[in-house]
Amino acid sequence: MSDANTTTDATLAEICVAAVADAFAGDGEIFASGMGTIPMLGARLARATNEPDLLISDGEAFFVANDLAVGSSDKQVEGWIPFRTVFDTLWGGRRHVVMGASQIDAHGNQNIANIGPWDKPKAQLLGVRGGPGNTINHTTTYFIPKHTDRVFVPKADTVSGVGYDRAAELGDWVKAHHEIRRVVTNLAVLDFDSPDHRMHLVSTHPGVSVDDVVSNTGFELVVGDDVATTRLPTAEELRILREVLDPKGFRERELPS
Amino acid sequence: MANKRTTEDEAVATLSDGMTIGIGGWGSRRKPMSLVRALLRSDLTDLTIVSYGGPDVGLLCAAGKVRKLVYGFVSLDSIALEPHFRAARQAGTIPEVVEYDEGMLQWGLYAASLRLPFLPTRAGLGSDVVKNSPDLRTVTSPYADAEELLAVPAIPLDAAFVHLNRADERGNAQFLGPDLYFDDLFLGAAATGGRFVSVEKVVATEELLANGSFHTLKINRSMVDGVIEAPNGAHFTNCQPDYERDEAFQKEYAKAAADPEAWAQFEQTYLSGSEADYQQAVKNR
Numbered sequence: 001m002s003d004a005n006t007t008t009d010a011t012l013a014e015i016c017v018a019a020v021a022d023a024f025a026g027d028g029e030i031f032a033s034g035m036g037t038i039p040m041l042g043a044r045l046a047r048a049t050n051e052p053d054l055l056i057s058d059g060e061a062f063f064v065a066n067d068l069a070v071g072s073s074d075k076q077v078e079g080w081i082p083f084r085t086v087f088d089t090l091w092g093g094r095r096h097v098v099m100g101a102s103q104i105d106a107h108g109n110q111n112i113a114n115i116g117p118w119d120k121p122k123a124q125l126l127g128v129r130g131g132p133g134n135t136i137n138h139t140t141t142y143f144i145p146k147h148t149d150r151v152f153v154p155k156a157d158t159v160s161g162v163g164y165d166r167a168a169e170l171g172d173w174v175k176a177h178h179e180i181r182r183v184v185t186n187l188a189v190l191d192f193d194s195p196d197h198r199m200h201l202v203s204t205h206p207g208v209s210v211d212d213v214v215s216n217t218g219f220e221l222v223v224g225d226d227v228a229t230t231r232l233p234t235a236e237e238l239r240i241l242r243e244v245l246d247p248k249g250f251r252e253r254e255l256p257s
Numbered sequence: 258m259a260n261k262r263t264t265e266d267e268a269v270a271t272l273s274d275g276m277t278i279g280i281g282g283w284g285s286r287r288k289p290m291s292l293v294r295a296l297l298r299s300d301l302t303d304l305t306i307v308s309y310g311g312p313d314v315g316l317l318c319a320a321g322k323v324r325k326l327v328y329g330f331v332s333l334d335s336i337a338l339e340p341h342f343r344a345a346r347q348a349g350t351i352p353e354v355v356e357y358d359e360g361m362l363q364w365g366l367y368a369a370s371l372r373l374p375f376l377p378t379r380a381g382l383g384s385d386v387v388k389n390s391p392d393l394r395t396v397t398s399p400y401a402d403a404e405e406l407l408a409v410p411a412i413p414l415d416a417a418f419v420h421l422n423r424a425d426e427r428g429n430a431q432f433l434g435p436d437l438y439f440d441d442l443f444l445g446a447a448a449t450g451g452r453f454v455s456v457e458k459v460v461a462t463e464e465l466l467a468n469g470s471f472h473t474l475k476i477n478r479s480m481v482d483g484v485i486e487a488p489n490g491a492h493f494t495n496c497q498p499d500y501e502r503d504e505a506f507q508k509e510y511a512k513a514a515a516d517p518e519a520w521a522q523f524e525q526t527y528l529s530g531s532e533a534d535y536q537q538a539v540k541n542r
Contacts, residue, residue, distance in 0.1 A: 061435035082436040083283060087360045091380065113356065114346070118389050124346035126337065127310075127330035132358040133380030162383035170383050173404055 010232045012186060013038060013251040014241060015205055016143065018233040019189050020098055021046040023141045023182040029053040030138075031063075031081070031095040037070060037246075037254040039098035039143045042184075044068065044245050045237060057081050067240070070250045090130070093177060096139040099131065101183075103156040104142060106198045106219040108180040110135070110161030118158050131160030136167070139179045145255045147185035149218035164197035186255060188213045189230055194222040203228040260426045263483040265295035265532060268453045272416055275324070277305040279366070279412075279447060281419030281440035282494065285311040285333040285502055287432075289420035289455050291490035291532050296322065298531075305353075307412055309362065309438065311494060312510065315341035316528075318351060319514070326351050327412060329359035333507055340514035355390055357381070357409075363439055365412035370445025377406040416451030417443040420491045421476065422499055425462040428481030430454045431473045434497035444480040452480060455487040457499050489536055506539065 010018075020042025024032050032047065032054040034040035040059060047054040048067050055063050055078075063079035081089070089095050102125055103111040112131060116122030134140055140161060144151055159166065167178040183190040183199065187208045194200045200222040204213055210227055233241070241251070269292070272278070278296075282288035293313045296304075303324040308314050310331030317323050319341040331342040345351050357365070360380045368376040377396055387393055387407070396408040419440040424430035432440070444452045454476065460467075465474065493510065495502040513523035527538050 080435075083359075083438060084363070087363060091360065091378070113385070118385070120349035121346055124338075124343040126332055127328060127356050128358055128384060128386055129330045130359045132382075132384035132386055133360040133378075135384075136379045136382055158389070159383075159385040166383040171404060173402070174379065174382070 010238060011252060011257045012205065013255040013257065014233050014238060015230055016184055016186065016255060017041045017045055017241060017251060018237055019182070019184045019230055020141065020143055021049065023098070023184070024051050024054060024096060027051055027054060027096050027139070029055065031055045031057070031089050033057065033095055034098045036100060036143065037250045038145070041070060041241065041245055041251055042098060042143075045241060048240050048245065049237060055079070067244050069244065069248075070246045071248060087133070090134055091137050093138045096141065096181070097134050098141045098143050099134065099161065101142045101144055101151065101161070103151055103153045104144070104183065105153055105156050105163060106221075107163035107165040108161070108192055108197075108199065109156045109159045109163035109166060110142060111156035111158050112160050113158040115157055128158070128160040132162060135161040135180070136170075136174060136178060138177070139181050141180070141182045141184065144183065144185045147187040147213070147216050149216055152217040152219065154219045164192055187216065190221070198222050200224070201227050203230040205230045206232070258427055261428045261478075261482060261484045262426050262459065263453075263485055265292050265455070265485055265487065266298070268292065268483050268485060269295040269299045269301070271451070272301055274301055275303045276415040277307065277413070279307040279414040279417040279443040280313045281417065281438060281443045282311065282313070282491070283309045283436070283438040284330070285335070285494045285507065287420055287434065287438065287491050287496050288313050288494040289418040289490065290492060290494060291487040292418040292420070292453060292455055292485070293317065294528065294532060294535060297528060307362075307366075307414060309359070310342065311339065312507075315339040315514070318342055318345040319520070321350075323351055325353035325355065327355040327357065327362070329357050329362040333511065335502065335504060336507060336511050340511050344514070356386065357390070358384070358386055361386065361407070361409050362412075363442065364409040366439060366442040366446045368409065368411035369413045370442050373411060375408040375410050377408055379406060381407045381409070412446055414443065414447040414451070416453065417447035418453050418455070419443055420455045420487065420496065422457050422496065423460050423465060423468065424454055424456040424481075424484050425465060426459055426484055427462070428454065428478035428484050429462060429465060429474065430456060430476035430481060430484070431465055431469060432475065433469045433473055433499070437475055441475050441480065444476065450482055453483040453485060454481050455485040455490045457488055457490065457496060459484060459486045487532070492536070492539060506542075
């Protein structure tokens with residue numbers, strides 16, 4: 001398709017923002033919460049286009065009703081969401097978060113806590129933060145700006161966010177509410193839409209081959225015959241991103257082309 | 258009516274070795290840093306620190322004060338990883354480490370503040386939080402669902418330190434920023450006698466509503482034993498709307514933490530004297 005609705009000059013960061021935005025499809029009136037610039041932009045782009053009922057925060061303590069630019073304080077407040085209310089909202093299931101991952105395995109077990117043994121880690125990272133509570137209570141998507149076999153590992157050293165295999169052991173309530181919807185990386189879009197909820201390759205970004213993804217993944221991916229090419233943002237999405245949501249180009253700093 | 262005004266050093270002098278101290282704020286936001294600096298000046302040792310951690314945790318780890326650390330994360334926010342905390346974890350120098358999900362930590366403080374032995378939750382189930390804290394237990398719902406839930410144990414505190422914007426001398430305290438964080442729960446979880454609130458400014462009771470609505474009065478005097486006037490006391494963390502984080506200073510802190518010689522110099526410059534000396538050294542930069 002090369003009509004007026006598509007452009008060919010989208011950057012990698014912009015392709016990833018659109019892929020994150022697509023992950024919110026169908027979510028409706030819930031808190032779309034993104035950790036980091038591209039996840040945050042994905043949530044804001046989704047609300048500005050296909051999911052207008054999403055609730056978006058300023059990243060601090062307020063829901064904002066306007067299309068707030070990254071780094072701007074020009075906000076129209078529509079609600080108060082201090083940390084305690086974030087916990088209430090997420091335990092109540094009314095949230096979809098996009099988090100990072102220092103490690104992730106084939107079942108979606110995610111680690112942001114530490115690398116190496118927990119008792120004396122080689123690298124202490126953030127701690128588990130909200131990963132355990134997020135993943136057991138509501139939908140989670142991951143954005144990983146550097147897709148390598150150091151991140152996509154056979155086994156996470158410490159499990160912060162709970163993957164499908166562990167969730168399956170926790171009973172019916174958990175199975176009904178646990179969902180890792182997408183993994184968006186600098187190379188590809190992945191999900192867990194396979195018989196045993198193992199990570200599955202949905203699409204590779206333009207110019208990226210299936211082999212590029214497979215060789216940078218430290219476990220066996222589910223790869224069908226139907227691997228697509230990740231869609232490009234539309235002209236309207238690019239306009240919103242470039243002129244409204246991120247005129248200063250913070251997205252390119254998080255993921256340079 | 259009691260006048261509860263005291264000082265950082267007097268507050269710390271009431272504490273003993275081995276105590277459990279909760280520290281309010283969140284990451285590098287509205288931390289009671291002048292009280293933390295008083296802890297650093299003290300001879301206290303073998304402390305259990307409970308915190309949504311920022312530089313409070315880093316500084317106390319670097320000073321070798323911590324026997325046990327209970328946290329959901331430790332971060333400087335705009336600098337994601339706290340350098341002293343990382344170094345201590347990687348060297349294995351904190352004898353006991355309890356790493357919880359953020360919501361679990363709230364639940365433990367809330368349980369203590371309600372005088373309950375535990376509160377149930379799903380947060381943490383299936384994650385390595387359970388593996389890494391083998392004392393954690395589950396509880397089965399007594400209702401028809403019979404679901405197995407995590408029982409987060411109460412986290413009773415011997416003392417709690419929080420920093421807010423305003424208070425009267427009786428301990429009615431006010432937050433004027435966007436988030437109370439969990440400061441009321443830290444105070445609620447702490448033993449009577451050990452609940453200390455430092456504030457930017459002590460004001461007359463009738464002035465409390467001059468700067469914010471009644472919604473900002475979440476800490477009442479029954480929750481507070483000591484009030485400390487500590488202007489700029491949260492430095493270098495933020496204390497909105499009174500001031501933002503001192504990002505330049507935080508960078509200096511993180512840079513110095515990476516090198517023992519630079520750290521010795523940092524300590525000499527900023528942490529070797531009184532709180533007044535600290536504030537003067539910050540001004541002199």
